[in-house]
Amino acid sequence: MKFTQHYSELQQKQVAILNAEIELFDINPTEYCLGWPLDQVNTILNGESPINPKKVLDKLWEHFFADFDAENFGTDSAISNTYSEDDKLVLARIKKRMQDKEFRGQGVTSSSIASRLRKTTGMVSQLLNGKYAANPSKYLHEVWAMLEPAGLDEKTEEPKQVSDIKPIRIRYGEVPFVHTSVPNLIKMACEQARDRRRIAVFAGQAGLGKTKGIERYCDDHDDALLIYGSEETASTQVLESLAIQLGIGKASNYKRLQKIINALKDSERLIILDEADKCRPNALDPLRTISDQARVGVVLVGNIKLIDKLQSEERYELISSRVCFWPSPVGELPVTDIKTLFFELTQNTIQVAEDNEKWWQWLHKRVEGNARMLVENLLPHLLTHIRKNPNKKVDRLMVNSIFSAILNKPTI
Structure with missing residues (x-):
């Protein structure tokens, strides 16, 4: 923005901050004009004032930041120089919020804030007075989340929904498939196992979308045999699941095993066991025998502890020696996956305040690189909040508010 010569350096900074607040919180002109003509105020906020804008700017500043x-x-x-410009802005919002009418008489003080933060009153006083010697970002965001929790804005009314447009809803069991790096790795494991007729292993942290990736592969390859493992899955349950899928009737475990081997022999089919880490130790024994004698591939998918079992427990040595594909376990999704999930599942209906690499890296850290934390924990609340406040943009304050006030997780 270009300014006329009537603006000091500080006034230029004030204009930039005020404009950002108006845009971020979608402030109505009637709220920030404060009785002055809208054209006059906008001229000042556009940096085009023909005179010194001090009088109007000071009043606007007081209105926004007390x-x-x-x-x-x-x-x-x-x-303190430990406060970044963003920290100062959050502090200014906190100061103003604490002076708003709805907080007067409600006992919102340094002492009450300290109690909720489980910190000393002295520490909170230093924090709110701008004297905190360490990095204050985490605590400032936690305080702001207390004072301005997402989804509880009193001034905002629920907009009327257009009758033929259903609100986006994300809930367990109905989340659409989104292509990320995890399905690619699972597909690679399946292709290696099928091609080599041996065992492939894919392990990753919980909540990365492993099961979604497996189910997508099976949708595209209807000859794959999928077994859903659990704490109750032993060799009997593995054989029963395969027998049902192959149309084999009731029989003893031994006879079932032989019939499964005969049905699969040299068929180029693939067996996938999900949640393999949860299964009982003998659950993998028939899969090893079937792979050996029927010459078909097997894919074991599970949590990180699946790797520990296969590498350290004597019982699993016969499995690990047959593994032909064993990539390093996946701990987190890459940043690009988090971005893809965010936009595809919200159908590009949510705007972010800063769509840049720094923001996406922060969001990736905020959700710990975990699809489940993003998709099932954060996004449903964001969608609800934006549905009530359609002109707001998602920023760190809003996300931290949700984590702190709704999900009971510390802000970062």
């Missing part, structure tokens, strides 16, 4: 001194954003700030 008595938080704009000089704190200058080079000679009284605020």
Whole structure:
């Protein structure tokens, strides 16, 4: 933005901050004009004032940030140098919020905030006075989340839904498939096992979308035999599941095993065991025998502890020696996957305040690189909040508010 010569350096900074607040919180002109003509106020906020804009700017600043001194954003700030510009902005919002009418008389003080943060009153006083010597970002966001929890805005009304447009809803069991790096790795494991007629292993942290990737592969390859493992899955349950899928009737485990081997022999089919880490130790024994005698591939998919079992427990030595594909376990999704999931599952209906690499890296850290934490924990609340506040953009404050106030997780 270009400014006329009537703006000081500090006033230019004030204009930038005020414009960002108006855009972020979708402030109605009637709220920020404060009785002045809209054209006059917009001229000042556009950097085009023909005179010194101090009078109007100071009133606007007071309206948005109460008595938080704009000089704190200058080079000679009284605020500790451990506070970034973003920290100062959060602090200014907190100061203003604590002076709002709905908080007066409600006992929102340094002491009550300290109690909720489980910190000392002195520490919180330093934090809110801009004197905290360490990095204050985490605690400032936690305080803001207390004062401005997402989804509880009193001034915002639920917009009327257009009758033929259903709101986006994300809930367990109905989440559509989104192509990420995990299905690619699972497909590679399946192809290696099928081609080599041996065992492939894919392990990763919980919540990465492994089961979704397996089910997608089976949708595309209807000759694959999928077994859903659990804590109750032993060799009998494995044989029973395969027998049902192959149309083999009731029989003893031995006879079932022989019939399964005969049905699969040299068929190029594939057996996939999901949640293999949860299964009882003998669950893998018939899969090893079937793979050997029928010459078909087997894929074992599970949590990180599946690797520990196969590598350290004597019982699993006969399995691990037959593994032909064994990539390193996946701990987190890459940043690009988090971004893809975010936009595809919200159908591009949510705008982010800063669509840049720094923001997506922060969100990736916030959800711990985990699809489940993003998809099942964060996104449903974001969609609800944005449905009530359609012009708001998602930023760190909003996300941290959800994690702190709704999901009982610390802010970052």
